Amino acid sequence: MTVPGPGLRAWSAPFAPRTPLDAGLLVPSAALAAIGLLLLSSAARTDPGSVLVQRQALSVCLGLALMWLVSRAEPRVLRAYVPAVYLLGLAALVAVLTPLGRTVNGSQAWIVLGPGLGFQPSEFAKVSTILALAGVLGGRREAGRPGGRAVLLALALAAPPVILIALEPDFGTALVFGAVTIGMITVSGARMRWLAGIAALGGLVLALMWRLDLVRPYQLRRLSVLIHPEADPLGSGYHATQSRIAVGSGEVFGTGLFQGGQTAGRFVPEQHTDFIFTVAGEELGFLGTASIVLLVTLLLWRGLWITAVSASAYGTVLAGGVVCWLAFQSFVNMGMTLGIVPITGLPLPFVSYGGSAVIAAFAAVGLLDAVKRAREPAP
C-alpha cells in the first residue's frame, strides 16, 4: 500500500515494462517453437514413455522468459558483462572436453549436471561469442569502420571457441561460428581487403587440413553422398536417402499431423532433433514446410531491419551476428534434410528438440529486441 521507494524505481529504470516485445520477432519465433512442439509430439508418438515434449515445452518457457529478460536490458549495460560472459562460455567449452563432458552421437558436447539435467555449452557460447565480437567490432572505430586491430582481435576472440568445438568434435557448430564471425566483420563495415584476407586464410586452413589428413573419412563420405546418395544406401547415404523420401512423400498437403508412416516407423534417424524438418515434410507437406521457411524468413528480415536501423554500430554488429547465426544454422539444417548441404549435426532453431539450443535461440531474439529498443526514445 506504500508508494515504491526511490531504490526500487532506480532498479527498474533500465527496464521499460510498458513496451511490449517486438511482434515481428516474437510471433515468428514463438510460432516456430509451437510448430516444433507439435512435430516433436508426432516424432515421439511411437514411444509411449517419452517425456521429450514436456521437457521441450519447459525449455521453450525458459527461453521465452530469458528472451523477455534480455530484451529489457540496456545494450550498454549488457556490454559491461560481456568479458565475464565470454570467459564463462569459454570455461564451459573447456570443461566439456574434460571428464565432465558427456559424449552423444560421437561429439563430447554435453555437460550433465544431474539425471535429465544437462546442457550444451556450445549453444551458449554462440551468444557469448556474438556479444564479445560485437563489443570489439562495434566499439572503437576509425572513420566509421573497425580498424585492423579490431578485426584481428575479433578473429582472436572467435578462434578459441571454434577450436574447442572442433575438438569435441562438432564440425557443424564450428562452421556456425565461422559464418557468424565472417558475417559480423562484413556488417561492421570493415574494409573488403580484410574479408578477402579471411577468405584466403580459410582456404589455406582447409588445404592444410586436407594435407595433414585432418579431414575425417565420414566427412568425405557425407560430401560424396550429397552428390550420390544412392551409392551407399545403407551406410552414409541412408540418412540422406531416407530424409529425402520422408520430405518428398509429403507432397503438397502432407499426410496430416500424427499420420506420417515414415515418422511412425522411425525411418529417418534423429527425427526429433536435427531431422525434425522431415516430420514437417511428411506430415504437413509443402504447405507446412513452406510456412516454416516463411516464418524463418520473416524473423530474419525483422532482424535485418533491426540491423539496418540500429542507432549504434554496436547494435548493428550485434544484430547482424544474431541474424547470421540463425540464417546459417536454419539453412544448413533444412538444406541437409533436403540434400543440398552435407549432413552436419545442427538443430533447426526453435523447432528441433534440445533445451540449450532453444533457450540460446530465444536469448538471441531477446538481444535483437534489446537492440531495437535502444533506438527508441526513453519513455
Next chain:
Amino acid sequence: MHRGRVALLAVVVSSMMLSVLGRLWHLQIVDGAYYARAAADSRVRTVPLPAPAGRVLAADGRPLGSGALVGLGLETWYRAELAGRAGVRKLAVDSRGTVTGVLGESGPRPGNTLTTSIDPRIQRLAEQALASGAAKAGRAPAGAVVVLEASTGRVAALAGHAGQETAARHGGAAGVDTGALPASGALVARRPPGSARAITSPAAATAFGFGRRTGIDLPNEAAGSVPDPARHPEREPASGADDVLVTPLQLARAYAAAVNGGTLFSPRLATGLVRPDGTVAHAVVPPVDGHVTVSPETMRGLRHALSSSPSPGRTLHAYGGSGTSWSACYVAAGPSRYVVVVVVPWSGRDAAGTAARALREGIPRLASDPSGT
C-alpha cells in the same frame, strides 16, 4: 556503408531461404509422387505364402512314392499344375524391419493332384523281375521294363536301371544325362530291335513310330533312329534291321499297336489333374499318334507270338544280339491287356526272358488277387 553491407547480408539470407523453398518445391511437388511411392515401398514388406504342392497318386489312389519313378521328371512335366499359385501377405514394417501390422493378404492356391495309371503292384513286380533276372545272369541290375496297357496307351509300370553302360553308350550318345535317372532307360536306351523284323523293316519302322519320340509325358525322351532308305538303296530290308535303334518305350507302343488293331498311342503316365476341392481340372487321355497299316497276316503272327504259352526261346518275341537283348510279351489280366517289354544290356538269346516271364506270370495273379498282397 553499413546499409550496403546489411543489404548484402539480406541478399545472402534471402537466396538461402529461396534455395530451400525451391528444393522443397522440387522434392514435394515435382517429384512428390515418386517419393510417396518410395515411402510406401519402404514401409511394406511383401511375404510370399508358398502354395502346398499337389501330390502325385498311383492308380490305387495312394501317393506314388516308389523310388524308381522319382526323378523321372513327371513332376517337372506337370510342374505348373502341381505347383499351384503362391499367395502374398503385405506387412507394415518400421525402419528396423519390425512388423507393426498386416496390411492385406491373398491366400495361396494349392497345386492340383496328379493321378497316374502307374499300378504300384505291377511297378513293384517289374522292379523285382529286373533285379532277379540280373541276379540269375550274375550281373548288377541293369536294363528297363515298360508295361503298357495295349488298348489305351496308358503306362502301368516303368522300371529300370540306367547303368553306367547304358548312360555312356546310349544316353551319352543322345546327349542326355541318364545316369541319375532310374527307369529312364526305357526312354533313352536305344537298341537294335533285332529279330522283330516284321515291324522294323525300313518301310514298317516308320509306320510303327520308330525314329521319332513317342511324346510320353516325361522329359528327356530319345527319338532313336531309322536309316534313310534313300541313302542305302542297295541294302536288303532285312539286313537294314540292325541299323534301326529303338527305345524300349517305342518297342512297347509298337507291340501295343500290333495287338490293338493298329492304333499307335502317345503313351501317358498321367490320367488326370484333380483340384484341391476334388473336382477334375482336366482328364488326360493318351492321344493317338497314328494308325499302323500292316497286313493282317503280320498282325496275326505277332499277336500269336506274343501271347503263346511261355516256354523259353519260342514263346516270347525276343532278340539276343551282341551286348543287348530284349523280350516282349502280351498279358491279359482281368479286363486289361498289357504289353510288356524288357531290355537288358547284355548278350544272350534269352537274357531278358527271365524277367519277361516273371511279369507274364505275375501280372495275371495280381488281377485275381485284388488285395494286392
